[in-house]
Amino acid sequence: MLIFDLDGTLLNTAKDLQVALNHALRAHGFPEKSEPETLALLGNGIDCLVADALPNGRNNPDFELTYADFKTYYAAHLNDYTAPYPGIIPLLRELQQRHIKMGIVSNKFDEGVKALAARFFAGLIDHAQGVSDTVRKKPAPDAVLALIKNLNAENESNIYIGDSEVDIATARNAGLPCISVSWGFRTREALLADGAATIINRPEELLAHL
Secondary structure, eight states, X not given: OEEEOSBTTTEEOHXXXXXXXXXXXXXXXXXXXXXXXXXXXXXXXXXXXXXXXXXXXXXXXXXXXXXXXXXXXXXXXXXXXXXXXXTHHHHHHHHHHTTOOEEEEEEXXXXXXXXXXXXXXXXXOSEEEEEBTTBOOTTSSHHHHHXXXXXXXXXXXXXXXXXXXXXXXXXXXXXXXXXXXXXXXXXXXXXXXXXXXXXESSGGGGGGGO
């Protein structure tokens, strides 16, 4: 089975996340973030995105209100700019033709993950899992291991695919090989510095590693 990260791996969600973040920051009088600044903050979930954008993080007295405003705005604007990266849909269709199981594990809130998966990958992805009260965020392996069990893939050769240092650590914690992608929210150099063993530059290159 192939287990994909979502943001920065299958979908380019950066613009919608930046717009939602700046909407919330602006509403509470905080400086807005540029695209490079926003990209650097992505990967650990939207609560960390908002916390890391604020002075003093979670200790900021306006954290909870800013976070709530972010979630409300983002939930209503998930798809304004978001789209699959070039080559992703043909790749998933080819993998489906090869009868390979596919799942998504994301640090985005579970409702958002499922909504985006249904919008862009209906009929292609077998199961999508985000963060909830009962599932710890990556790099904890919980969601990955639960997905493997859910799809009866315990005895299969499973691979994790992602775009960040969080994904590399998640795969390691789950005991899985990791294939990193260079088209997402981290540069190739950053991925190598974080221990990436295999990096692909285009979606179709994944087929050579199966």
